Amino acid sequence: MRLHRNLVFTVIDSLNAIFNEGVYADKAVEAALKKDPRWGARDRKFVAETIYEIVRWKRLYNEIAETKDHYTRENIWKVFTVWAVLRGIKLPDWKYFENAPERRIKGKYDQVQSIRKIKESIPDWMDELCSKELGKQWDKEITALNIQAPVVLRANTLRTTRLNLENALKAEEIETIVNPDYKDALILKERKNVFRTDVFKSGFFEVQDASSQLVAEFLDVKPGMRVIDTCAGAGGKTLHLAALMENKGQIIAMDIYAGKLKELKRRAKRAGAHNITPRVIESTKDIKKLKDSADRVLIDAPCSGLGVLKRNPDAKWKLQPEFIDNIKKIQAEILESYSRMVKIGGKLVYATCSILPSENQEQVAKFLAHNQNFELVKEQKVSPAKSGFDGFYMALIERKA
The missing domain is CATH 1.10.940 (N-utilizing Substance Protein B Homolog; Chain A)
Incomplete structure (x- = not known):
């Protein structure tokens, strides 16, 4: 070179x-x-x-x-x-x-x-914290998190199929790989600016890591349901939910940032997702109004982001230990508050892009100890070292009474 x-x-x-x-x-x-x-x-x-x-x-x-x-x-x-x-x-x-x-x-x-x-x-504090929480597994995880993230697309099934997308990209000289463990995902063979393609402009896909694509599926949604995405942001998972629901039913996409929801509206239009209602959370009243009303609730909680260092290496130097202590308190409050929107017989998913047990299974265990009317259905830990993708955690919890 x-x-x-x-x-x-x-x-x-x-x-x-x-x-x-x-x-x-x-x-x-x-x-x-x-x-x-x-x-x-x-x-x-x-x-x-x-x-x-x-x-x-x-x-x-x-x-x-x-x-x-x-x-x-x-x-x-x-x-x-x-x-x-x-x-x-x-x-x-x-x-x-x-x-x-x-x-x-x-x-x-x-x-x-x-x-x-x-x-x-990595900073000393991060090495100590992750080593304490993950033991020997930390060695493997940090090695995996230092490998550049692949570019992964999610075929938007409201507009196309994965096979059609694969062929359309090939026609634009973009080669992709299929991973059978992720039903709508295509992995780019080499990095290219996919946002300039006609297929992107036609709303045929979103760029979304393979691990992130597991979250909406984990929520077990069906067409016609009322679903609330409580931390929707710019809507990567919201759009996936709309596709899984075949545009039937209602998705209320909530966030504290109006700017992110504006971006979600733009993306939803391109994706042909018509069953999404964006709603800014301005106070606790916005949550109370929706009490006991949802078939499904997604809590994609704010977290340390330690599972996504491969695509966000900057976070190694920007993140501080005080932030993690703080975010754990916020996670517990959000889970406690937002879970009230689930109706009896409904389900929620608590998800993070962290690999720390203290942000994940320990948060869920504490919540269940205080809320006996909820029950853990299943949980999944996605290891960067084992998957080659981002680190994620998700827990599916059902409201029994």
Whole structure:
């Protein structure tokens, strides 16, 4: 691989924005890709993937570069040099690479392989917490979470079938793989901008990780039901519910953020999902009005996001232990409050994209201990190490009385 000056400078500028100005990695990548409309697919891929890789391995590269976690422009160049050397890229004759200690970089890399928090590039507190909660399994999970996430599509069965989608994408020179464990999923063979395709504009698919696609199915919905998606956000799972319900019945999509529900409306229109009613949660009254009214309730709870680090490596550095302590209290409150919307004989799913038992099965156990009229039907833990996709947890709970 040959390094091109304008692409490398864009990467350096983006890393400066992420490390020093608090810009989120996805926003920095988005801005970087708009910089030069003449860039081809290969250039865009280099910029996006290099930024994400250096963010993902920030601690490891920082340790090898001996930059002491200070991200001056000079130090960012040193970190970039480590990235390039470890990938076997020939360094060009630029002043930034003068006297680059290539042998020392490789030697230091070998030295740190026995220290998990450096080798896997994670903060001390995260390593301690996850090791405490997951034991030896943490080794496997963090290794899996450091592998770049595949791009997974969900065929929108309101508009097409998976087979038709596969053929339509092939016609646009996008090759996909079928995984029999996920009935509507297609996995891209190589990363491409699928949002520019005619099939996307026609509403034939959504981009949604394979693990996330399991959640709506877990809720056991049927056409004609009244379903409430309590933390709908921009509606990835809401749209899946609409497809599973064949547009029959009603889905009330609730969220505290009006902007996200506006995005959901736009997506629903493209997907041809007509049975969705967006509703902003402005106070507890909005929940009380729906007491005992739903056949199914989905609680896709706010969480640490530790199961989705492979697609959001930035979270390793933005997340703080206090946030996790806080979010666990919010999860318990949401489960307690939103469960009241389920009618007798109805069911709810509590789901998170976390791999921590304290956010998952322990929350459900506490809820069931205080609410004897609910009963656990089944639960599922999705391990990134075993599945190759995001880490998720879901519990199906039925209201008996």
